[in-house]
Amino acid sequence: MEARIIAVADVVEAMASHRPYRPGMGLQKALAAVVQSKGIRYDPEAVDACLKIFKQKKFTLE
Numbered sequence: 848m849e850a851r852i853i854a855v856a857d858v859v860e861a862m863a864s865h866r867p868y869r870p871g872m873g874l875q876k877a878l879a880a881v882v883q884s885k886g887i888r889y890d891p892e893a894v895d896a897c898l899k900i901f902k903q904k905k906f907t908l909e
Contacts, residue, residue, distance in 0.1 A: 848890075848892075848893075851889070851890035851892075851893045852890075852893045852896065852897075854889065854890075854893070855881060855889050855890070855893040855894055855896075855897045856897065858877075858880075858881060858889070859874075859877045859878060859881055859897060859908075860877075860908060862876070862877035862880060862881075863876075863877040863908055864908065874901070874907070874908060878897070878898060878901060881894055881897065882894060882898070
């Protein structure tokens, strides 16, 4: 389960953040992409926990 949580967190951070070779897509689009692949690529419980942290707990990436 820990690896599944790390996978979701890593994907969200990677998509949302700017990289030298491409601009970041932003947090909202990154979360939407993870939700779209929920149960297909990513563990549903890990995705739900990630959404809860960002939306209910108002966590942000800096």
